[in-house]
Amino acid sequence: MAAKWGRVVAAALATVAMTAACAASAAGEAVAPSSAAPAGKAVQLALIEGMSGPFANAGAAVERNLRLGVETVNAHGGVKLADGAHPLQLVVLDSKGSPEEALLQLRAAADRHIGYVLQGNSSAVAAALLGAIDRQNAREPDNRELFLNYSADDPALTNAACSFWHFRFDAHVGMRMDALADVIERDPSVKKVYLLNQDYSFGHDVSALARSTLSAKRPDIAIVGDEFHPIGRVKDFAPYIAKIRASGADAVVTGNWGNDLTLLVKAAREQGLDTRFYTFYGNSLGAPAALGDAGVKRVIAVADWHPNVGGAASDAWYKAFRARYPAAQDDYPVLRMELMIEMLAAAMNRAGSADPEAVAKQLEGMKFDNGFHPAWMRAADHQMIQPLYVMEMDHAGTPGVRFDNEGSGYGFRTVLALPPEQTVQPGTCHMPRP
Numbered sequence: 001m002a003a004k005w006g007r008v009v010a011a012a013l014a015t016v017a018m019t020a021a022c023a024a025s026a027a028g029e030a031v032a033p034s035s036a037a038p039a040g041k042a043v044q045l046a047l048i049e050g051m052s053g054p055f056a057n058a059g060a061a062v063e064r065n066l067r068l069g070v071e072t073v074n075a076h077g078g079v080k081l082a083d084g085a086h087p088l089q090l091v092v093l094d095s096k097g098s099p100e101e102a103l104l105q106l107r108a109a110a111d112r113h114i115g116y117v118l119q120g121n122s123s124a125v126a127a128a129l130l131g132a133i134d135r136q137n138a139r140e141p142d143n144r145e146l147f148l149n150y151s152a153d154d155p156a157l158t159n160a161a162c163s164f165w166h167f168r169f170d171a172h173v174g175m176r177m178d179a180l181a182d183v184i185e186r187d188p189s190v191k192k193v194y195l196l197n198q199d200y201s202f203g204h205d206v207s208a209l210a211r212s213t214l215s216a217k218r219p220d221i222a223i224v225g226d227e228f229h230p231i232g233r234v235k236d237f238a239p240y241i242a243k244i245r246a247s248g249a250d251a252v253v254t255g256n257w258g259n260d261l262t263l264l265v266k267a268a269r270e271q272g273l274d275t276r277f278y279t280f281y282g283n284s285l286g287a288p289a290a291l292g293d294a295g296v297k298r299v300i301a302v303a304d305w306h307p308n309v310g311g312a313a314s315d316a317w318y319k320a321f322r323a324r325y326p327a328a329q330d331d332y333p334v335l336r337m338e339l340m341i342e343m344l345a346a347a348m349n350r351a352g353s354a355d356p357e358a359v360a361k362q363l364e365g366m367k368f369d370n371g372f373h374p375a376w377m378r379a380a381d382h383q384m385i386q387p388l389y390v391m392e393m394d395h396a397g398t399p400g401v402r403f404d405n406e407g408s409g410y411g412f413r414t415v416l417a418l419p420p421e422q423t424v425q426p427g428t429c430h431m432p433r434p
């Protein structure tokens with residue numbers, strides 16, 4: 001059994017490594033597979049994420065995706081610095097989902113002189129980290145940190161609060177909301193919309209942008225509810241479902257994620273709520289299984305990639321992920337997280353250094369193309385520009401749904417594919433540079 005598992009992992013890493021080589025080549029890097037392990041001291045990457053508490057499952061999913069990226073880079077010999085090849089090493093620090101705890105873990109990372117901080121689950125945590133990193137880098141120029149953000153989507157992070165020391169690899173709320181609104185605009189059955197979101201910066205952004213975007217694209221739609229709930233503290237969403245039903249809404253727009261989304265959709269199923277859910281993360285961990293048949297053709301989600309995008313290169317990447325993580329409950333691949341690690345490695349190779357400032361300068365304007373996902377890092381505000389897909393939940397095996405989520409028997413088909421050029425939004429960043 002152990003030998004068989006070893007062969008499965010080796011095959012998966014070989015496939016993923018091949019994809020990484022193609023991506024690096026497209027980005028202008030010369031990469032060749034390497035059988036020799038990099039001998040230099042590891043370049044450490046601090047993952048500061050909620051690994052315990054109500055969103056622990058989301059933290060574990062992040063760790064899996066990032067580890068795959070690290071393994072891919074190391075399978076190709078690590079990063080090539082001036083003094084030779086070095087492996088990447090992921091260091092996991094538990095923030096418990098709290099900004100206060102995240103700042104303690106950031107201090108621990110700085111004390112260990114870890115130059116790279118990775119975080120994404122919660123824009124509130126991201127804002128706290130970014131402020132502290134800006135201060136740290138000004139105070140200790142010999143111990144600087146670079147913040148790589150894979151999911152914190154508050155638009156301010158690449159607008160009013162933009163920083164040279166922060167790069168976002170996910171689409172922000174405005175970009176995602178615009179894509180969802182494009183689909184809502186084409187659905188004449190949507191007349192009344194209920195907004196339900198977590199009570200923190202991201203949830204308020206979703207609410208405000210939903211109002212403004214829908215007003216512009218479908219001024220006939222009535223907003224019949226706009227409610228916020230405590231993040232990570234609601235155990236029973238039945239009262240919220242009752243309010244939605246009473247409002248007469250035929251659609252719900254929500255930015256909920258993690259356990260808050262899972263519990264929300266479970267309550268909708270149990271209460272037999274017959275409305276469409278337009279979500280930012282309806283395809284995320286646990287959600288399709290929680291919805292079951294109640295989600296079929298009713299749950300819409302938006303993402304930078306999903307397994308049913310189609311094409312040989314996309315299929316190969318997804319199959320390699322599943323070979324590396326074969327357990328059904330681990331089936332939550334997030335392409336942008338591996339993309340982030342690959343681009344970081346390419347920037348280090350170009351700089352010939354792991355110095356955060358030198359690497360940041362190489363990341364600015366960097367292009368990425370792995371054969372199915374062209375993207376670039378906008379230099380003006382450090383916002384990744386990449387494709388977006390709006391998708392609809394349905395039974396696996398129906399047209400456009402070849403792969404399901406987490407062995408649930410339910411997956412998503414693309415209803416709108418936006419190339420990166422069509423996801424671009426203007427920015428307001430005025431970034432001080434070192």
